Amino acid sequence: xxxxxxxxxxxxxxxxxxxxxxxxxxxxxxxxxxxxxxxxxxxxxxxxxxxxxxxxxxxxxxxxxxxxxxxxxxxxxxxxxxxxxxxxxxxxxxxxxxxxxxxxxxxxxxxxxxxxxxxxxxxxxxxxxxxxxxxxxxxxxxxxxxxxxxxxxxxxxxxxxxxxxxxxxxxxxxxxxxxxxxxxxxxxxxxxxxxxxxxxxxxxxxxxxxxxxxxxxxxxxxxxxxxxxxxxxxxxxxxxxxxxxxxxxxxxxxxxxxxxxxxxxxxxxxxxxxxxxxxxxx
Amino acid sequence: xxxxxxxxxxxxxxxxxxxxxxxxxxxxxxxxxxxxxxxxxxxxxxxxxxxxxxxxxxxxxxxxxxxxxxxxxxxxxxxxxxxxxxxxxxxxxxxxxxxxxxxxxxxxxxxxxxxxxxxxxxxxxxxxxxxxxxxxxxxxxxxxxxxxxxxxxxxxxxxxxxxxxxxxxxxxxxxxxxxxxxxxxxxxxxxxxxxxxxxxxxxxxxxxxxxxxxxxxxxxxxxxxxxxxxxxxxxxxxxxxxxxxxxxxxxxxxxxxxxxxxxxxxxxxxxxxxxxxxxxxxxxxxxxxxxxxxxxxxxxxxxxxxxxxxxxxxxxxxxxxxxxxxxxxxxxxxxxxxxxxxxxxxxxxxxxxxxxxxxxxxxxxxxxxxxxxxxxxxxxxxxxxxxxxxxxxxxxxxxxxxxxxxxxxxxxxxxxxxxxxxxxxxxxxxxxxxxxxxxxxxxxxxxxxxxxxxxxxxxx
Numbered sequence: 008x009x010x011x012x013x014x015x016x017x018x019x020x021x022x023x024x025x026x027x028x029x030x031x032x033x034x035x036x037x038x039x040x041x042x043x044x045x046x047x048x049x050x051x052x053x054x055x056x057x058x059x060x061x062x063x064x065x066x067x068x069x070x071x072x073x074x075x076x077x078x079x080x081x082x083x084x085x086x087x088x089x090x091x092x093x094x095x096x097x098x099x100x101x102x103x104x105x106x107x108x109x110x111x112x113x114x115x116x117x118x119x120x121x122x123x124x125x126x127x128x129x130x131x132x133x134x135x136x137x138x139x140x141x142x143x144x145x146x147x148x149x150x151x152x153x154x155x156x157x158x159x160x161x162x163x164x165x166x167x168x169x170x171x172x173x174x175x176x177x178x179x180x181x182x183x184x185x186x187x188x189x190x191x192x193x194x195x196x197x198x199x200x201x202x203x204x205x206x207x208x209x210x211x212x213x214x215x216x217x218x219x220x221x222x223x224x225x226x227x228x229x230x231x232x233x234x235x236x237x238x239x240x241x242x243x244x245x246x247x248x249x250x251x252x253x254x255x256x257x258x259x260x261x262x263x264x265x266x267x268x269x270x271x272x273x274x275x276x277x278x279x280x281x282x283x284x285x286x287x288x289x
Numbered sequence: 290x291x292x293x294x295x296x297x298x299x300x301x302x303x304x305x306x307x308x309x310x311x312x313x314x315x316x317x318x319x320x321x322x323x324x325x326x327x328x329x330x331x332x333x334x335x336x337x338x339x340x341x342x343x344x345x346x347x348x349x350x351x352x353x354x355x356x357x358x359x360x361x362x363x364x365x366x367x368x369x370x371x372x373x374x375x376x377x378x379x380x381x382x383x384x385x386x387x388x389x390x391x392x393x394x395x396x397x398x399x400x401x402x403x404x405x406x407x408x409x410x411x412x413x414x415x416x417x418x419x420x421x422x423x424x425x426x427x428x429x430x431x432x433x434x435x436x437x438x439x440x441x442x443x444x445x446x447x448x449x450x451x452x453x454x455x456x457x458x459x460x461x462x463x464x465x466x467x468x469x470x471x472x473x474x475x476x477x478x479x480x481x482x483x484x485x486x487x488x489x490x491x492x493x494x495x496x497x498x499x500x501x502x503x504x505x506x507x508x509x510x511x512x513x514x515x516x517x518x519x520x521x522x523x524x525x526x527x528x529x530x531x532x533x534x535x536x537x538x539x540x541x542x543x544x545x546x547x548x549x550x551x552x553x554x555x556x557x558x559x560x561x562x563x564x565x566x567x568x569x570x571x572x573x574x575x576x577x578x579x580x581x582x583x584x585x586x587x588x589x590x591x592x593x594x595x596x597x598x599x600x601x602x603x604x605x606x607x608x609x610x611x612x613x614x615x616x617x618x619x620x621x622x623x624x625x626x627x628x629x630x631x632x633x634x635x636x637x638x639x640x641x642x643x644x645x646x647x648x649x650x651x652x653x654x655x656x657x658x659x660x661x662x663x664x665x666x667x668x669x670x671x672x673x674x675x676x677x678x679x680x681x682x683x684x685x686x687x688x689x690x691x692x693x694x695x696x697x698x699x700x701x702x703x704x705x706x707x708x709x710x711x712x713x714x715x716x717x718x719x720x721x722x723x724x725x726x727x728x729x730x731x732x733x734x735x736x737x738x739x740x741x742x743x744x745x746x747x748x749x
């Protein structure tokens with residue numbers, strides 16, 4: 008059992024958790040992920056590591072309540088409760104080096120896994136340009152944390168309710184078009200956002216890293232459900248990734264595979280909500 | 290007079306059992322078991338013992354069953370085999386103990402597997418004497434992977450008095466016994482019972498442990514373990530490398546079986562993990578895993594379950610019994626058929642393009658090589674496709690253990706008798722060494738390695 012030490016609401020349907028898992032906290036690195044399971048009937052949920060506290064043993068995660076399990080976690084798991092299973096760190100850590108000037112782009116929930124990468128890149132001596140964006144102001148989070156590790160910072164919202172109106176790819180294009188030397192780009196967020204960013208950076212031939220959140224069962228290399236096409240090769244996001252060369256990823260295939268269980272997921276969520284409602288009225 | 294035929298074991302009919310996940314055979318009654326055990330000739334040279342990868346004293350346990358002393362029978366088995374309820378069900382006895390049974394030269398061999406299962410099941414309903422454990426040696430051994438090889442090594446080492454901790458990556462112990470082999474062939478309650486037995490002996494089993502990351506093999510050796518056994522198995526699914534493999538509805542057998550067995554997708558939405566099957570399912574491959582997949586598809590509601598295999602029925606690597614059960618349940622076999630592309634619409638698989646094959650000259654495996662028939666291309670419709678063509682070595686521990694010698698297939702190079710690897714104090718066995726093989730072979734390797742580890746840590 009793995010105890011929830013802290014829980015904080017970052018926005019509508021977005022929760023930050025700190026979970027006690029000392030073994031993972033000791034060695035977990037930016038770019039890696041963990042798999043957790045809430046209870047005996049639960050599914051294995053892969054979540055990218057946001058932060059590790061080697062001394063206190065806590066692992067920070069940000070969870071968006073998009074389906075039954077994440078909703079259940081948000082609604083029924085509080086500080087002091089424990090999740091049944093927690094395994095990690097899984098996947099290959101981000102390649103943190105001194106590249107020169109890097110752009111770190113986080114879209115929506117992607118801001119969470121992006122933050123430790125930006126932080127570590129800054130620590131490694133890079134000039135870090137941060138770009139974060141979300142649909143609207145309410146869904147933005149970690150602005151302060153990101154600002155603190157960036158030399159230059161851009162905030163975007165789709166609807167213009169905060170920062171500049173537009174997409175994260177807009178300032179990206181402007182920076183590259185201005186001819187500023189950029190040595191590497193990290194883009195993490197929804198598949199479509201990563202696809203667009205990778206398209207822009209390809210025009211300017213800037214190496215670009217993306218982090219893929221494909222459907223996984225075990226997260227350890229055993230099911231192959233998370234397979235993605237990178238270049239002409241089939242890769243497993245769980246053991247070969249989750250980070251890959253954004254210019255080589257087949258994003259259309261990724262998006263199609265992410266949607267496969269959409270109907271089952273919505274059926275499971277509907278059923279859960281009906282049960283919750285029943286329990287409340289009883 | 291000796292009966293020429295085995296006492297048959299009652300089982301669910303094909304039509305009945307594809308509607309449930311319950312075990313197919315019911316097991317022997319006491320009378321049936323005693324009658325079958327009485328068929329043993331008690332040969333003095335006992336070829337069956339040599340035919341058993343863990344060397345069970347088969348004539349001795351059969352004699353005890355015949356004399357209706359099941360407690361003695363199970364005690365005999367357990368001296369050599371820590372997981373009899375599992376082995377009685379999934380061992381390929383026809384090529385091992387029963388394959389060399391003297392009686393089998395003229396008649397049907399003694400049904401040793403069924404009798405092993407009978408004894409183990411008897412034990413589950415009778416209070417057992419705890420397995421005796423030698424006094425503590427003060428030596429510590431880490432076992433990586435709680436599958437058949439690791440659990441066997443752990444049990445043996447614990448009996449010898451060592452302090453044993455098993456580290457498992459998944460959230461339950463059992464390895465392929467839990468995620469791979471279906472409930473109807475090996476009930477999970479049985480696996481859990483066997484593992485509980487190990488815990489009662491004092492074996493510590495830690496799940497959710499990502500060895501290679503939270504601790505490397507070298508760190509374990511430096512951090513107080515006197516030896517490490519690696520039994521991490523063949524967990525990495527292989528694909529065909531043909532167009533359309535990324536389509537939705539194309540599964541590795543590992544994914545299909547893991548969703549079903551480990552995550553209980555057949556109980557969705559009671560359990561949270563879903564699995565989409567469809568009306569017509571094609572499984573590619575001819576081994577036991579392919580049989581398990583095709584039979585599982587039927588139980589998940591597929592109306593048609595087909596197996597596509599590129600060689601002929603004669604070369605089918607699956608156990609006869611498994612192929613026979615699959616046929617009884619209505620699985621439709623398409624031999625000498627090789628997929629060359631998966632077809633799809635809107636990102637979903639809709640069919641398989643295949644070539645007809647014919648058998649040519651023998652290949653490196655000694656089997657006749659299948660060669661394509663020119664112009665024989667045709668298409669088969671499918672809602673789901675399961676790729677069951679084998680698994681490679683699980684990568685996690687191998688990638689994080691510098692100095693560990695691997696062969697050209699990426700498996701660990703280990704002494705077949707001792708399991709010793711290129712790193713002193715590190716031993717290995719099971720599928721991570723041999724490539725995908727059987728449960729009992731992995732157990733045999735775990736047992737042999739345990740003996741070598743015992744000698745190694747005592748000499749330290």
